[in-house]
Amino acid sequence: MAAVKPGFRGSMTWLHDWSGLIVGWLLFVIALAGALSVFRSEIGNWMRPEARCCAVGxxxxxxxxxxxxxxxxxxxxxxxxxxxxxxxxxxxxxxxxxxxxxxxxxxxxxxxxxxxxxDTLGGDFFYRLHFELEMPFPWGRMLAGAAAIAMLLAVITGIVAHRRFFVDFFTFRAGKGQRSWLDAHNLLAVTALPFHLMIAFTGALTLANLIMPWGALSIYHGDMEAIRKxxxxxxxxxxxxxxxxxxxxxxxxxxxxxxxxxxxxxxxxxxxxxxxxxxxxxxxxxxxxxxxxxxxxxxxxxxxxxxxxxxxxxxALRTFNFLYALHTARFGELATRWLYFLCGLMLTALIGAGLILWTEKRRARRRGFGFALVERLNIGFVAGTPLAFAAFMVANRLLPFGLPERAAAEVRAMFWLWGAVLLYALFRPARRAWREVLAAAAAMCAAIPLADLLAGTGRLDGLHIATAIVALGLAAGFARAAAHKTVTA
Known part of the structure; x- marks a missing residue:
């Protein structure tokens, strides 16, 4: 582990780097799942195409x-x-x-x-994954809460460590290797900074009683029924x-x-x-x-x-409800949900850029086991998570309709593929693994509307046109990143 730099700003930079790295891969998954959870109901409707919305109160x-x-x-x-x-x-x-x-x-x-x-979990899968991480109660929620606290720490120390806060809002130098990744990280951080602070603070707050239950347990002497009442x-x-x-x-x-x-x-x-x-x-x-x-x-x-x-x-409870509503955006109309979704994608990209920047800063001088492990985990999570999530939605269209335990099969297909990507990244040269996994993610995103049409559930309407545009846009972005030398230079 690198030595702490002298001075207050140096120590904050060190803390920002390491707090972001330790929970960065987990936060990347949480942030992307959270962004998708904004459209939890809409994803559920899409994954159950046999159901049609009707005007029933x-x-x-x-x-x-x-x-x-x-x-x-x-x-x-x-x-x-x-x-x-x-x-x-x-x-x-x-x-x-x-x-x-x-x-x-x-x-x-x-x-x-x-x-x-x-039979499918639909959008509820991303919603539950966001704060339960597919783990038994309460361990997943406690881990997600601890990650939210670490993210809040990383955001605050990042603000302190940032020397050119407003200048970097207008700065992006493409094709400059490490400098480009730093510019991207700074730009994504500054552009949606209020959102990043709000989502980290409210995320930690909503799970605070699980992480620090001693206050309530002390006041009620451990009587959980009295707390519930x-x-x-x-x-x-x-x-x-x-x-x-x-x-x-x-x-x-x-x-x-x-x-x-x-x-x-x-x-x-x-x-x-x-x-x-x-x-x-x-x-x-x-x-x-x-x-x-x-x-x-x-x-x-x-x-x-x-x-x-x-x-x-x-x-007290009205204040908590206000902050909880800020985190979930359930109060919002369609425009608000789209704003949260886009800010959630920016947060995901911010975390991904920070993880890649960590390796780019150390590439020339440090190539030990720790560096290799971080780089392989970056491939498995930054490139593998979009691939796995897209595969979950493609599996929804390709698995047989009457398959026993079909919902669990969709989830297993996603995790098996994700695990395969992590193993692939461990044994494949990093340069090739980045390009190949990103290319696979691009193809899987583009396959979402295609699988919809092949399964006979697609209809040429506004929703499917929008789905195709977003998926193809993601595919183009992944393909461009896969071809760019700065990912693995």
């Missing part, structure tokens, strides 16, 4: 889902439903099966019956009585909730369905306000009478 979609569950999951102790909305073509239902496992179905919002759609005062959780009783019509309860919310419904939870102690809890959807004003109403499932209402007005 959340009350109608929720009522239809409850009717179907009443007939096909009547013995389950709880149902959880996310009704379809303007962005999601299907409703999503989860319930406890007879063997104790969780069952899930995508439901037609008009009839409530299971929609005939392919304080966070969700309207969540009524009463034990089943064992006395059969029909569930009251769900429609009037959902309409009453909508009138109280002044907007849509995000989630419906039915506890103890078919029992005298049944409870229907309804949670409001996000609206156009930045601060998510979460509201909850619980109804007695047998009488339909409201038994608990909560509109969040506590300053």
């Amino acid at each position: 959340s009350v109608e979609a929720g009522s239809a889902a409850v009717d179907w569950l009443s007939r096909h999951a009547a013995r389950s102790p709880a149902w959880y439903i996310q009704p379809a909305d303007a962005r999601s073509a299907t409703s999503y239902a989860v319930w406890t099966a007879s063997d104790g496992s969780y069952a899930q179905k995508w439901l037609d919002p008009r009839t409530g019956s299971p929609a005939t759609v392919r 304080d966070l969700y005062p309207a969540a009524v959780d009463r034990p089943a009585k064992g006395v059969p009783a029909p569930l009251a019509p769900i429609g009037p309860m959902l309409r009453a909730a909508e009138r109280h919310f002044g907007g849509g419904i995000a989630q419906i939870a039915v506890l103890n369905p078919g029992d005298a102690a049944a409870v229907v809890s309804v949670t409001s959807a996000e609206d156009s306000r930045i601060g998510i004003q979460r509201q909850n109403i619980s109804f007695d499932g047998v009488t339909g009478r409201p038994i608990a209402v909560h509109d969040e007005k506590r300053p």
Whole structure:
């Protein structure tokens, strides 16, 4: 490890370099998955082409889902439903099966019956990967939170270490090797600096209780149930009585909730369905306000009478909700989501340029095992991550429709290919590996709309034209980078 440079700015530069390198590969994956998560619902619709969006409100979609569950999951102790909305073509239902496992179905919002759609995680895969990293709870979230703290440290130390902050905003010298990578890194950092600071701080904040749980545990003396009750005062959780009783019509309860919310419904939870102690809890959807004003109403499932209402007005939680909404951009319309997506891609490119710059600065004087390992990991992550993500979407079109555990097969195809790329980068000369993996990523991106058409699910409409333009643009960019000597000079 290089010695710390003298002076405050020198020490900040050293800290920036090494904090960015240690978590850089993980942050690259998190940033790219987060950028794609902005269009989580739209990616889900694309990956379930059999479903078509229809003008059905959340009350109608929720009522239809409850009717179907009443007939096909009547013995389950709880149902959880996310009704379809303007962005999601299907409703999503989860319930406890007879063997104790969780069952899930995508439901037609008009009839409530299971929609005939392919089994896929869709955009939820990128959303979960962004903060859970395909790891069991809570380890993935804790690792993502630690990476967010490291990213915040790297951004702040980068600002301190930056000598020509505003001059570099207008500076980019192409074809100059290390100088070009530094210019690209600086330009990407300065252009979207407010976004980078905001996303790092809010990302660390949303997972802070997992990383530093001692405050809440100390105040509540380890009573997790008391913590949950304080966070969700309207969540009524009463034990089943064992006395059969029909569930009251769900429609009037959902309409009453909508009138109280002044907007849509995000989630419906039915506890103890078919029992005298049944409870229907309804949670409001996000609206156009930045601060998510979460509201909850619980109804007695047998009488339909409201038994608990909560509109969040506590300053601390409203502040947290505001910062959480800034991170997720769920409040935004289409233009805002595109802005977040583009800034997310800039953050991903910033991290990638920083990782490559680390090796370019040391290429002439240091070629030991550590340097070789970093360079190979750069190939596997900077070039391999877009390749793997594109392969996930191509697999959605090429795998057989009725394949058992099809959703898991899509994920396995992505990770197997990703692992193969990492092994390939370890044993292939770096210059050739960069070009070959980037060329493969370019081809895989271009294959997304092509596989769509070959599978017979593509339609010549605005969405598919936009998909083709973006994919081909990425392919052209990767191909140009693959041919450029500064990647491996």
